[in-house]
Amino acid sequence: MKLEQAIQSTKFKSEVHKATLNILYTAWWLKTMMSKELKEFGLTHEQYNVLRILKGKYPEQLCVRDIAGRMIEKSSNVPRIIDRLETKKLVKRATSLEDKRETVITITQAGIAVLDASTQMVEKMYGDAFTISTKEAAELNILLEKTREKEV
Amino acid sequence: MKLEQAIQSTKFKSEVHKATLNILYTAWWLKTMMSKELKEFGLTHEQYNVLRILKGKYPEQLCVRDIAGRMIEKSSNVPRIIDRLETKKLVKRATSLEDKRETVITITQAGIAVLDASTQMVEKMYGDAFTISTKEAAELNILLEKTREKEV
């Protein structure tokens, strides 16, 4: 869908300005589609993200700070997301033996099962919804990283 | 900044998968930088967005539904955002004369002043932070719209 149609606006100050709106809108579009799939599994977008991070290192444990550093949205409140996952028995909390300030988190077998099933649905959805080629995705990656070149 | 560095992850299933993460991260990066500028004016990202929509049609009034349709994040709770703006006297609410179900919103002179001052800061920041050219921004726009080709 064209951006003009999506936000009912036709006047943009520049192509760069339009690109910022386009990035923001596309991100919302992605999150919305993903959340729709995850709802069936009782997971939010961010809970899913935490489970993926944990599974990526499994059976290694990660502390809260490690998880936070791997989150896409850096200002996520990781302890609270873990609260919800712990209630659902999808992860386990324990105090680190080496450093008692650290809380180490492990994904449970139930967590792995839910993650695998939901990942399958999410990837099917991506396959259906995404029409860009690998080559186009690669170009997109280059342009987005160029956009963030100057770190703030 | 490279995505690998930003989310401390090096393994992506495909360029398309990496592109989805890149879009989500770039959107977060944009919102964070903008919020930093807006903080000085006591505005949130979404409050600023509503003010811009109102100014775009000024002195025409807009009803809540019109504003919602122009928002980037469609699931925003517009009445509540207007609550905050009304408290700060940046917008005014009134019941429509034609249709008593409608609430029409007008940006105040104070609202215009705050919007203009904050827009100046935001655009200065964009000018400093963005390194992509007009041509690259145009390519980015094409690729993002291609990504959303299949509407869901």
Added chain:
DNA sequence: CTTTAATACGTGTACATACACGTATTAAAA
């Protein structure tokens, strides 16, 4: 005219974001 449906907005709740602050633990400096 009365009933029913659609529309426009507002509210309530669970979860998340953004950020300030508190507590416990560890490391470093005086």
Added chain:
DNA sequence: TTTTAATACGTGTATGTACACGTATTAAAG
């Protein structure tokens, strides 16, 4: 050794997101 700073996590508050539901008004059907 005692004090101070840094670190890791958790909590509190305001705001925003996502969605269900309630109320008032308008339009349409019977």
